Every structure is written in C-alpha cells, then in structure tokens.
Amino acid sequence: AAGEPRQNSTGLDLTVPGLRQHLNARFATLAAETFSAGDNSGAGEALPVRSPANNEHIVGRVCEADASRVRAAIDRAKAAESGWAARPVGERAACLEAAADALEADRDALLYLLGAEAGRTVPDALAELREAADFLRYYSWQARQHFAERTLPGPTGEANTLSFQGRGTFACISPWNFPLAIFLGQVSAALAAGNCVLAKPAEQTPLVAGRAVTLLHAAGIPEDALQLLPGDGARIGALLTTDDRINGIAFTGSTETARQINQTLAARTGPIVPFIAETGGQNVMIADSTALPEQLVDDVIDSAFRSAGQRCSALRVLYLPAAIADKVLAMLRGAMAALTLGDPLDLATDIGPVIDTAARDRLQVHANRMDEEASLIAALEAPPARGSFFAPRAYEIDSITRLSGEVFGPILHVVRYQPTDLDRVINEINGTGYGLTLGIHSRIAAFATDIHARVRAGNTYINRNMIGAVVGVQPFGGQGLSGTGPKAGGPHYLERFAVERTFTDNVTARGGNAALFDLDED
Numbered sequence: 259a260a261g262e263p264r265q266n267s268t269g270l271d272l273t274v275p276g277l278r279q280h281l282n283a284r285f286a287t288l289a290a291e292t293f294s295a296g297d298n299s300g301a302g303e304a305l306p307v308r309s310p311a312n313n314e315h316i317v318g319r320v321c322e323a324d325a326s327r328v329r330a331a332i333d334r335a336k337a338a339e340s341g342w343a344a345r346p347v348g349e350r351a352a353c354l355e356a357a358a359d360a361l362e363a364d365r366d367a368l369l370y371l372l373g374a375e376a377g378r379t380v381p382d383a384l385a386e387l388r389e390a391a392d393f394l395r396y397y398s399w400q401a402r403q404h405f406a407e408r409t410l411p412g413p414t415g416e417a418n419t420l421s422f423q424g425r426g427t428f429a430c431i432s433p434w435n436f437p438l439a440i441f442l443g444q445v446s447a448a449l450a451a452g453n454c455v456l457a458k459p460a461e462q463t464p465l466v467a468g469r470a471v472t473l474l475h476a477a478g479i480p481e482d483a484l485q486l487l488p489g490d491g492a493r494i495g496a497l498l499t500t501d502d503r504i505n506g507i508a509f510t511g512s513t514e515t516a517r518q519i520n521q522t523l524a525a526r527t528g529p530i531v532p533f534i535a536e537t538g539g540q541n542v543m544i545a546d547s548t549a550l551p552e553q554l555v556d557d558v559i560d561s562a563f564r565s566a567g568q569r570c571s572a573l574r575v576l577y578l579p580a581a582i583a584d585k586v587l588a589m590l591r592g593a594m595a596a597l598t599l600g601d602p603l604d605l606a607t608d609i610g611p612v613i614d615t616a617a618r619d620r621l622q623v624h625a626n627r628m629d630e631e632a633s634l635i636a637a638l639e640a641p642p643a644r645g646s647f648f649a650p651r652a653y654e655i656d657s658i659t660r661l662s663g664e665v666f667g668p669i670l671h672v673v674r675y676q677p678t679d680l681d682r683v684i685n686e687i688n689g690t691g692y693g694l695t696l697g698i699h700s701r702i703a704a705f706a707t708d709i710h711a712r713v714r715a716g717n718t719y720i721n722r723n724m725i726g727a728v729v730g731v732q733p734f735g736g737q738g739l740s741g742t743g744p745k746a747g748g749p750h751y752l753e754r755f756a757v758e759r760t761f762t763d764n765v766t767a768r769g770g771n772a773a774l775f776d777l778d779e780d
C-alpha cells in the first residue's frame with residue numbers, strides 16, 4: 259500500500275497461455291499426491307478429506323486432535339510463551355516475512371489445495387494467496403512500526419516509556435471459505451504481537467491450514483509457538499474457549515457460533531480476555547436510476563456469485579429503483595447465463611461447488627421456500643458432477659424482512675423500490691442488525707454520501723463490487739451482528755492482541771538526570 263515500505267504480493271496474468279499450461283500440468287501432478295495435516299503421532303485414525311468438486315477424490319488425510327492432544331498443546335504453548343514473547347519484535351517480524359516469501363514460492367501447491375479442498379476457482383485462489391501474503395507482511399510492518407518501546411513526555415526528572423507485549427496464548431478459529439487468508443491473518447497478527455497460537459482450522463479445510471503451518475515453521479516460527487489443532491469445531495472449540503489458560507480468541511464464522519463463544523468466555527472464572535469476532539452479514543447493494551446498468555450488472559455478478567457466494571462480504575440483497583429494474587434484470591439474466599460451473603481447477607470455470615452437501619442442502623431448502631414465496635428471475639443448472647454443486651439463482655422479493663438470516667451461497671435476492679420509499683428501505687436494512695458490507699451504485703455523489711451515512715455497515719463500496727478488500731487499503735470488518743472489530747488488515751487490529759505496559763523512573767531520586775538516563779553508570 260502507498261506509504262508502507264513492505265513488499266506487495268505477486269500477481270499472475272492468468273490469460274497467458276504458457277502460464278495456463280504450466281498450472282494445468284502442475285495441478286495434474288499434484289492431484290496424484292496425498293496431502294496430510296495434523297499430528298499423526300497418536301493412535302487416532304487418519305480421516306480422508308474429500309474434494310467438494312468430486313466427492314470420490316480424496317485430496318489427503320487429517321489426524322484430528324482429541325481432548326488429550328488439545329490439553330497437551332495448551333501445556334506446550336504456555337511453556338513457550340516467555341521465549342517467543344522475549345524475541346525482539348524485528349525477529350518475529352522477519353519470521354513472518356520469510357513465511358510470506360515461502361507462501362509465494364509454494365504457489366502452485368497452495369492454488370491446487372485451495373481448489374481441490376475448498377472449491378476455490380483459480381482466480382479466487384490466487385487472490386486469496388495474495389491476501390495471505392499481504393497479511394503476513396502487513397502485520398510484520400505494523401509490529402516493527404508500533405511495537406517498539408516508545409518514550410513518552412513527562413515531568414522533568416522522570417523517564418517514561420510505553421510498550422506492547424503479547425497476552426500469552428491465543429486460540430485462532432478460522433472458517434473454510436477463506437482457509438488460507440483468514441487463517442493466516444489471525445495467526446500472523448497473534449504471532450507478531452508476541453503470542454503463542456493454537457490454530458483451529460475449519461474441519462472441511464485442514465489440508466490448506468496444515469500446509470501453511472508447515473511453511474511458517476520452516477520460516478522460523480517455533481513449533482510450540484504455533485500448533486495446529488484440526489477437528490470438529492464444536493468439540494475443539496469448547497476445549498479451547500473453556501480453558502482459563504487461553505488468553506484471547508480470534509474467530510471468524512457464523513454469528514450464532516460467535517454468540518456461543520462469547521457466552522462461554524463470560525462464564526469463565528479467570529481474567530476477562532479479548533474476543534475478536536468477524537461474523538456474517540446481510541449485505542445489500544443499493545442502486546439509483548443514474549447507475550450505469552452494464553457496470554452494475556458486472557459488479558452484481560462478481561459480488562453475488564464469485565466463490566459460489568461463499569464470502570462474508572457477498573451481495574445478498576440488491577435494491578433496484580422501479581424505473582430501471584426491468585432493464586437491469588434482463589441484463590442480469592443474460593450475464594448469469596454466460597457463467598460456467600464446473601471443476602474449480604479448470605481455468606474455464608467461473609463458479610465451483612459449495613463447500614459440502616450440508617451447505618448445498620441448506621441452500622436447497624431456502625430455494626424451495628423462495629420458489630413458493632418469491633418470483634424467480636433466473637436459475638442455472640448444476641453440472642452433472644459427483645460434487646456439492648449448487649447453481650446460482652436470483653429471486654425477486656418484496657422486502658429484506660422476508661429473509662430471516664444470512665443465506666450463505668449463490669442466491670441473490672432483488673427488491674424493487676420507489677425513491678419515495680428510501681427511508682423505509684434504509685430502516686429495514688438497519689433493522690436486520692447486520693452491518694458488514696454495503697454497495698452503492700450511483701453517479702450522484704450526494705446520493706452515495708447520504709446512503710453511506712445512514713446505513714450502518716463496516717465497509718462501503720461505491721460503483722464497484724463489494725468483495726476483495728485489500729489488506730492495508732480497505733480494512734475489513736463489520737459491526738452489530740457482523741463482528742466486534744477492530745478491522746482485519748487495518749491499523750488497529752494488531753494492538754487488540756497485546757497488552758500495554760508503562761515504565762516510569764524518577765531518576766532524580768537517585769541523583770540522576772533524565773537527560774543522561776541512557777548513559778552507563780560508572
């Protein structure tokens with residue numbers, strides 16, 4: 259980002275024929291490998307991890323942590339706390355910067371795993387890899403800038419300093435929809451601040467997390483300071499959140515799970531600890547009659563259907579003024595018809611599968627309800643594959659109040675409105691309680707400024723899509739039911755993982771001079 263002396267992540271031009279041929283060849287080779295994650299030193303069985311694009315394809319195997327493994331991991335982390343925290347900030351940052359380099363050097367394998375295990379298309383996987391590398395370098399830069407000891411002004415004769423130190427051991431609980439970027443964003447912030455980390459990836463995507471942890475260990479992060487605990491979220495999450503030795507929780511996932519964690523932490527008898535949560539959103543885009551229809555439709559397609567709609571920031575409800583609704587919806591049908599569903603590792607694919615059959619079944623239940631209560635705008639056909647595909651759909655509904663919560667997948671809802679109804683529309687949007695992302699399409703600056711001021715959302719995007727926040731440029735996070743803050747990839751995130759300590763020395767009391775405080779005594 260501008261003004262930051264950190265290396266930018268490396269992009270690729272996926273339209274270059276030679277690069278496409280290279281990736282296709284590498285993916286074919288990697289498909290023959292069996293990846294692994296978890297501690298296989300115990301007697302537990304290694305469980306297969308299947309691809310959501312083809313449930314018959316076993317991508318690798320995972321050894322899930324049991325209760326004794328979790329307790330042992332906490333013991334090891336607590337024993338390692340003082341050593342890792344005592345490492346100079348520059349050394350911790352250098353390890354994370356080396357990890358970013360290693361991440362990009364391992365690009366092909368990570369792109370493959372993101373596609374095979376998480377169902378990410380190649381462009382989306384590349385964007386996620388870049389975001390993960392940016393997190394590592396951004397938090398390293400932040401730590402170097404702000405975690406060095408600071409001298410503060412004070413009365414004549416006093417020497418005052420302020421420093422940040424890690425809180426101890428953090429549990430980082432990450433989701434399957436960004437199994438590399440969010441996973442490493444949480445982990446790298448906690449490590450940069452001087453904490454040990456127990457990393458709990460989503461049970462659907464342990465292989466991506468396992469590969470990332472291996473790279474961080476090779477880059478110099480001690481194995482006891484960063485430990486991977488794959489397995490069932492409810493079981494391992496309960497073990498971590500109820501243990502008084504855990505000094506903080508970073509969580510990204512559903513609002514319901516965040517509420518359960520919050521209640522568990524409140525019931526603990528130990529110190530009150532930080533809970534950093536980024537949760538779901540009922541994200542809307544509001545257009546007015548001056549919006550450019552072609553740009554609007556392009557941005558709707560990206561926002562609602564990329565990553566199969568499985569983004570926290572994905573567009574769920576589009577508001578169209580009645581004057582232009584028919585024209586825009588006709589264009590939307592045509593744009594949806596041009597989308598290609600299929601194998602996410604095929605560079606011709608626009609949309610891959612949803613994460614698993616349970617997610618597909620939940621989406622189908624909602625679609626069945628919409629078929630009865632709403633008007634179908636367009637629906638694509640899922641490919642005849644052995645995976646968990648759910649084809650994009652768009653429905654016209656009368657109000658956002660018809661939705662009881664977030665629908666996490668490629669289903670778009672459209673509401674027509676009259677300009678005179680804008681106050682009611684905004685009240686209904688705010689009434690959902692969510693506040694993550696907001697899109698506005700208008701060529702009238704005053705309209706965009708007014709909507710931004712009145713709709714409670716953490717991230718607002720004008721005349722562009724609503725996804726793909728860039729680390730250090732668009733700090734990401736919501737409010738209300740959408741999260742606690744501070745924003746990931748922003749200037750205040752790192753400090754939430756640390757405690758502040760001051761040191762005041764009245765040097766005149768021992769016959770000294772504050773101006774000479776740093777001189778060695780004779």
